[in-house]
Amino acid sequence: xxxxxxxxxxxxxxxxxxxxxxxxxxxDLGGQFTPAFVAGNMGCNGQNHSPELHWxxxxxxAQSFAVKMYDPDAPTGSGxxxxxxxxxxxxxxRLKQGAGDLKSNLAPAGSLQSAxxxxxxxxxxxxxxEGDAPHRYIITxxxxxxxxxxxxxxxxxxxxxxxxxxAAIAKASLIVYSxx
Numbered sequence: 001x002x003x004x005x006x007x008x009x010x011x012x013x014x015x016x017x018x019x020x021x022x023x024x025x026x027x028d029l030g031g032q033f034t035p036a037f038v039a040g041n042m043g044c045n046g047q048n049h050s051p052e053l054h055w056x057x058x059x060x061x062a063q064s065f066a067v068k069m070y071d072p073d074a075p076t077g078s079g080x081x082x083x084x085x086x087x088x089x090x091x092x093x094r095l096k097q098g099a100g101d102l103k104s105n106l107a108p109a110g111s112l113q114s115a116x117x118x119x120x121x122x123x124x125x126x127x128x129x130e131g132d133a134p135h136r137y138i139i140t141x142x143x144x145x146x147x148x149x150x151x152x153x154x155x156x157x158x159x160x161x162x163x164x165x166x167a168a169i170a171k172a173s174l175i176v177y178s179x180x
Contacts, residue, residue: 020057024141024172028052028097033126033137033178042118044127044180050083050100054095055141059170062090066164069156071126073135075115081157082137083123086149086164087112099123122151123139126178134179143170164177 028037028051038046053067065088074080083100083108092108099106100123102113116124128135144167151160 040123048125052097066114066142070159119139134177140173
């Protein structure tokens with residue numbers, strides 16, 4: 001009888017653990033970027049709004065969050081970083097649409113947006129080269145073991161990525177595609 005109770009309890013705990021997976025979602029994004037979220041420069045005519053993002057079931061010991069958007073298919077030899085925002089307070093679980101625009105004041109108080117691979121701070125929407133196969137854009141939220149990552153607004157995306165991986169206790173990702 002004790003063995004049956006132990007197995008039943010173990011199954012309940014395992015099911016609860018599976019239900020609590022750290023997850024990133026977006027009300028704005030499906031499988032492909034729409035013009036609202038595509039770049040408005042570099043040969044593209046989108047509106048360059050950063051998408052709404054929200055996460056759930058974050059680790060209880062997360063001290064802050066960070067979000068990055070990366071295109072591993074960019075023809076640069078090293079991909080292309082489109083957005084890096086760090087030092088998102090631990091009590092925040094959502095970025096509003098447009099938070100990647102520094103002028104909008106929609107990013108959470110205390111957060112820091114560093115340079116993307118255009119050299120500008122904030123969100124840079126997708127704009128893959130004409131004729132390329134669809135590019136993958138990996139949007140990742142990191143739960144971090146520190147309230148402040150220690151990067152600056154001038155930190156490169158590569159350095160920030162290194163620091164994120166060093167401080168990450170969990171991460172969740174979405175993959176969205178774009179082609180023109």
